[in-house]
Amino acid sequence: MKILADKHIPFIEKAIEGLGETVIKHGSDMSPSDFKDIDAYLGRSVRKLGAEELTGSRVQFTSTASVGTDHADTDYLESQGIAFASAAGCNAVSVADYVTAAILNLACRRGFSLKGKSIGIIGAGNVGSRAAKRCEGLGMDVVLNDPPLKRTTGEEKYRPIHEMLGCDFISFHTPLIRSGIDKTLHYFNADFASKIRPGAVLINTSRGAVADTQAVIKALDSGRLSDAVIDVWEGEPKISAPLLEKAFIATPHIAGHAIEAKIRAMRMVVNAMCEHFQIPKRVDEKDFLPPPEVEKIEIGKSGSVECRLNEAVKNIYNIEKDDSSLRKILSMQHPQRPDFFDSLRKNYPVRRELSTVKQVVCPKEIEPLCKAVFPPAE
Numbered sequence: 001m002k003i004l005a006d007k008h009i010p011f012i013e014k015a016i017e018g019l020g021e022t023v024i025k026h027g028s029d030m031s032p033s034d035f036k037d038i039d040a041y042l043g044r045s046v047r048k049l050g051a052e053e054l055t056g057s058r059v060q061f062t063s064t065a066s067v068g069t070d071h072a073d074t075d076y077l078e079s080q081g082i083a084f085a086s087a088a089g090c091n092a093v094s095v096a097d098y099v100t101a102a103i104l105n106l107a108c109r110r111g112f113s114l115k116g117k118s119i120g121i122i123g124a125g126n127v128g129s130r131a132a133k134r135c136e137g138l139g140m141d142v143v144l145n146d147p148p149l150k151r152t153t154g155e156e157k158y159r160p161i162h163e164m165l166g167c168d169f170i171s172f173h174t175p176l177i178r179s180g181i182d183k184t185l186h187y188f189n190a191d192f193a194s195k196i197r198p199g200a201v202l203i204n205t206s207r208g209a210v211a212d213t214q215a216v217i218k219a220l221d222s223g224r225l226s227d228a229v230i231d232v233w234e235g236e237p238k239i240s241a242p243l244l245e246k247a248f249i250a251t252p253h254i255a256g257h258a259i260e261a262k263i264r265a266m267r268m269v270v271n272a273m274c275e276h277f278q279i280p281k282r283v284d285e286k287d288f289l290p291p292p293e294v295e296k297i298e299i300g301k302s303g304s305v306e307c308r309l310n311e312a313v314k315n316i317y318n319i320e321k322d323d324s325s326l327r328k329i330l331s332m333q334h335p336q337r338p339d340f341f342d343s344l345r346k347n348y349p350v351r352r353e354l355s356t357v358k359q360v361v362c363p364k365e366i367e368p369l370c371k372a373v374f375p376p377a378e
């Protein structure tokens with residue numbers, strides 16, 4: 001068996017050792033000829049996957065170590081009888097950590113309290129539902145919107161979109177869907193912007209093209225949006241410099257990049273491949289996870305709750321570092337920028353999920369908030 005795998009799936013070489021011939025490359029360095037004589041492909045979201053790569057290939061099994069599958073032509077794969085696996089839910093905790101870190105950071109630096117602020121969560125799946133729980137725990141009013149879940153479950157907790165237009169924060173957690181009744185392509189556009197609460201905050205950790213870049217820039221310029229937290233960008237790795245300049249927090253598509261999430265994704269796709277080929281081997285993420293780095297965090301006693309929690313979170317995940325790394329792009333020549341964006345993602349430092357801290361010493365009066373920010377490991 002011959003396997004083509006993305007070099008930046010952590011521990012991939014070790015995990016597939018002994019399973020056959022392996023070719024390990026970074027996704028953006030792979031060319032269609034790399035796919036010709038392979039049986040299995042273990043990829044990431046950085047490389048598209050469809051007819052161009054697979055026509056004439058003998059590949060039987062393909063996969064992506066990500067949740068989003070918009071880079072893969074799943075209709076084509078199905079029509080060719082090629083198996084395809086993704087890593088559903090692998091990084092939901094990591095993205096929820098990111099949203100928590102972003103909201104606390106924004107509230108602290110802008111000097112407002114989160115208590116009683118409202119957030120509309122569009123897409124209440126693995127990420128959205130976890131982000132919602134954290135926000136509720138922080139005292140925010142949460143409105144969920146998820147028409148597909150509303151249709152399948154009938155549950156009242158999924159509200160129509162117009163009910164969240166008045167929210168202080170709007171956070172996107174949908175897949176990128178290009179057409180049909182659940183289309184999310186350019187969901188945030190000029191029309192949407194004209195209906196939201198003036199001064200709202202936009203958070204986009206879903207896919208760049210869920211928001212129309214020009215509409216976000218205009219909404220920031222006009223004050224329709226007071227701030228934006230942008231992790232995902234239209235046309236990555238070529239990103240909009242004007243949006244980067246205007247965003248309050250801007251990061252290089254790393255919300256889901258906690259090491260736990262990446263190893264979970266690796267485990268899911270390798271095991272799916274072994275199952276497909278009826279190979280008895282299974283990998284276990286415990287064999288790859290490094291020990292937690294931070295044993296104990298003490299929450300400070302002075303300052304606003306938001307700033308104290310923000311400082312506590314920074315002990316494990318400092319979102320400001322990711323933001324300032326990305327802003328270095330602005331001092332570079334245009335042709336160098338996409339490679340720099342890519343390199344920040346390829347060489348992302350080890351980041352731990354917030355739940356890995358063993359002990360959080362928290363003043364009694366804010367205990368529920370500490371629990372929301374540092375939830376028990378799942």
Ligand SMILES: NC(=O)C1=CN([C@@H]2O[C@H](COP(=O)(O)OP(=O)(O)OC[C@H]3O[C@@H](n4cnc5c(N)ncnc54)[C@H](O)[C@@H]3O)[C@@H](O)[C@H]2O)C=CC1
Binds near residue numbers: 091124127257
């Ligand atoms: N920035 C990052 O690093 C990451 C980004 N993502 C992106 O976030 C998305 C969500 O991730 P998960 O929660 O794990 O996926 P999920 O599949 O568990 O949840 C997505 C939810 O969106 C809902 N949905 C679909 N169309 C919708 C619409 N038009 N309006 C409202 N809701 C809609 C679905 O019913 C589903 O419940 C992924 O598809 C991916 O594109 C995911 C992980 C990491």
Ligand SMILES: O=C(O)C(=O)[C@H](O)COP(=O)(O)O
Binds near residue numbers: 043044045065067256
């Ligand atoms: O899972 C997803 O969807 C994401 O957006 C991941 O964070 C993408 O990770 P890579 O495939 O770029 O490693």
